[in-house]
Amino acid sequence: MTELLVVIVSGLLVIAAATVYGPRLGVAAPLVLVAVGVAASFLPAFGSARIEPEWILEGVLPPLLYSSAVSMPTMNFRREFGAISGLSVVLVVASSLVLGLFFALVIPGIGFAWGVALGAIVSPTDAVATSIIKQTSVSKRVVAMLDGESLLNDATALVILRTAIVATSASFSFWGALGTFAYSVVVAVAVGGVVGWLNLVVRRRVTDATVNTVISFTVPFIAAVPAEALGASGLVAAVVAGLMTGIRAPRLLSPENRLSDSQNWRTVELVLEGAVFLTMGVQLKEVVEHVERDHAGVGTAVLVALGALAITVLVRAVYVSSLLVSLGRRARRREKLQPRLVEMQEKMTTPEGKQEILERASARPGRRPSESDLDRFAVRITRGLADVEYFLREPLGWREGTAVVWAGMRGAVTVAAAQTLPDDTPQRSVLVLVAYTVAALSLLVQGGTIGPLLRRLAPPVDEAAAAERSSAERTRLFEILRSSSAGVEEPRRVRGNRGPSSSRSRRTTGSG
Template sequence: MEVLVVIVLGLLGIAAAATIGPRLRVASPLLLVLLGIVVSFLPFIPDIEIDPEWILAGILPPLLYASAIAMPSMEFRREFGAISGLSIGLVVVSSGLLGLLFAWLIPGLGLALGIALGAIVSPTDAVATSIVKRIGVSPRIVTVLEGESLLNDASALVLLRSAIAATAASVTIWDVVGDFAFAVGVAVVLGWLVGRVNLWVRSRVTDATVNTVISFTVPFLASLPAEALGASGLVAAVVAGLVTGRGAIRSLSPGHRISDARNWSAIELILEGTVFLILGLEFSTLLDDLSNERVGIEVGVLLALAALAAVVAVRAGYVAITLWILARRRRRAAAMRPRIEQIQQRLDAHDLTERAETAVEEAAAGERGPDAADEPTAADRGRPERRRPDGPRLERVRRMLRRKAADIDYFLAVPLGWREGAVIVWAGMRGAVTLAAAQTLPNDTPGRSLLVLTAFFVAALSLLIQGGTLSWFIRLVKPAPIDTRAVGEERAEVNRLMHTVAERVTAERRDVTETARAKGEAGRELVRKLRLEIIAAQREALLEARDDGLYSSAALAGALDVLDAEELSMELRGEA
């Protein structure tokens, strides 16, 4: 009964924080951490200590999966260079430098445990994106922060495992690299397979409720086998989510996708709130453990402040280098853009020439008679055989050029400057993953309570200092805001695309509309079928535009939502 009371009160606290936070202009995770700290000191509340395996294996996989299915695939692909650098390179660099710092500050700790503690405090949390989204900064910043938080947990945990192993045996750098490559490679394969099978199975399940229940198992179907094989379960869950999110529009019905979105949104709110509430509730227990080792709390606070300052400094340096590399790539891309346009113009001119020659040949064949079409002309007999380009291959080349041109336009339109970089640096907050990872340290680790409490203070101070001042910091540095005019123009272009597709399908099915006018109920049924064909064609055109990168995910998502709503409305009326 007591457990049920705690669960109910916890859910009410999460709902209250999500409701009150925006009104107070404070992120709800910060309120939950503070609430947990206050509650942990109440005399009638027992000491709370959660097995870290519940967080690492029970909460994080579905939480990261929920974020992955909502991640725009096109923007994730474009920003993958920056995301992979922050989630892997920055974690490795931070762990190494912090390891040296901790080994110097804590007597008898050793370099291996120092690197382990560095890996614990290195991964960032996704809580910053909720604050950044509310303020309305460039979508590129949001994509980079979300993508980093999806992948850096796994890289930090793999590095932590290798560092702990190094405390008991000799481990070379190649052992760590091999372990990391195996953990990520196997996880990517398993996640991709689970994501594809998930879409295949659920596309054949008609009941939306059953479909959603199956979706709740997907992150665990990906993470548990990966962990059993020694790979990263978190990476597997993320990859399964990315595959599902990208393919759901083509594989699942609108009703299933809407049901999925609502249910996973609720699950994400509960799990994220639970993680931060636990972070605060464990505070008093950690203090008791530290007092048993006769170490003052001020030691943990000072270590945490030093670690947090070092983390921010290392992150600033790494982001500065990343921005310099991106600026160089942007300049090279700008120089490449005219060349791509020239190639596209040549292909278009070649296509027009081919069509004109074909029309002339057909006209000449028609003048000579029906049997003369296959006869070679005098000009053909005097020249070698002309090889026509392969149609499908030529179209693939055109599509590749369109995607490359769209990517260049994207990077040129919204560059990442020092203002955006400053936001990315300050928004790199630590969260509950840091505390959960710290609690995986072996029980015989020297000074374990101090290390765990230091990790807690790094996470808590990061949330309170960086999270509490992020809105003010963004107003101070003034990064590029969302260009509302460009967004409006882009949406207008998407609407024109949908209108053009509708006109094309209607023109192709002119016989249907003419037949529908002459018939009663049967004619109305033909019109309804024609409308479903138009919706399907419009959706496919939008998805092709998404794959080519012609429009932003926000503009395409709005148009796709309209199509889903219309099709779902027809289904509810029994017209589909």
């Protein structure tokens, strides 16, 4: 028991030290933790250490993804949802298939299905990239896209992994696998949505911030466990529950409760992510020994990992290039709509304009619109104009595309998913080592160069123009607040309540 306590306390101290001193040394904290784990694996206490992968997939990843989903800025997620969904679903599927073909060709005896399984393992990116690029002057849109991608692509990759493992059986059916994939996602979304709604219904009635936060720690598991029991993706359910909580919490939970959640969940994220990379380093020695004992050596596995990493970057670059072209066309279409939206917004500010829009809508067949319908329409116009201004103010060019491509690093999910490969997987130790090596090389090469690369690519900043934009933004926000407050009715005075000044006058009169 004492040894276990020493290990836990030492691990926490190492995680804290790596987080503080890693960036100062110019090394990503996950790499420091992996190195410490490798060094610890040579100690007798860790000679036979083996972490069950289910502990990571079912005990670590649900709270990590839930926490990231809750903290995701709702407005940015909505605006970039098209790009995020493409990066986290289409790109992961494409990368898994291309890598599956590559692995089937270069690793003898595994076949295409196991190749796709390994491709799904190394396809998802890690959220560590976001923490690095936030320290540079990269566009907020890039940060939002990478945040959303790292949030959703983990679940996509693990669903593909599960489907590929099923595909290795003799009774595999393509349409059956597609149906399993769809069922896994749809049921998980439904379970996550219900749990997220119940979470807010319960927690809005709990006033104690500490108790409220304790309840929040159970939410990702309450979403993930039933989803897994129904044969769906527990990670997708945890993500959906987190998104619903993040969207509705500002309206239903008190600021004190939300502040407590934020502080405590950041601590949980730090500890869990650090623990994953430490265990990766601890188990790396055993994986290498298995490869050397069962196969020719680690050299081939490292070469395969290098090729896989190059392919992931190449596929990502091709996809992001096409994505930027698509987003550019969409932005130009929105720009053409801007004058029309401005005209409609101006009409909505006058009674005559409202009446004109109401008459036009009433002339169409169907239900006659009400005043509340017009109010919702006005909100949609305002939101549409704000979106147009956002996309025009933050265009995506080759610099932003380069950031999105190079910031796609592999990490915790790749490490955890590699350990879930069944024991009867052909050349299992080689596949696990390839996955570990891809994650380590990605963090070392991309993580070590992303900061300097983005600083070199960043265009010169016009301080005066930036200050002017900031001032204009503040002025616009104040105008919105003033116009919003003008429409709020003054609270009615309760009869008999004359306020403090009346009380003072009564006391003065009485004393006189």
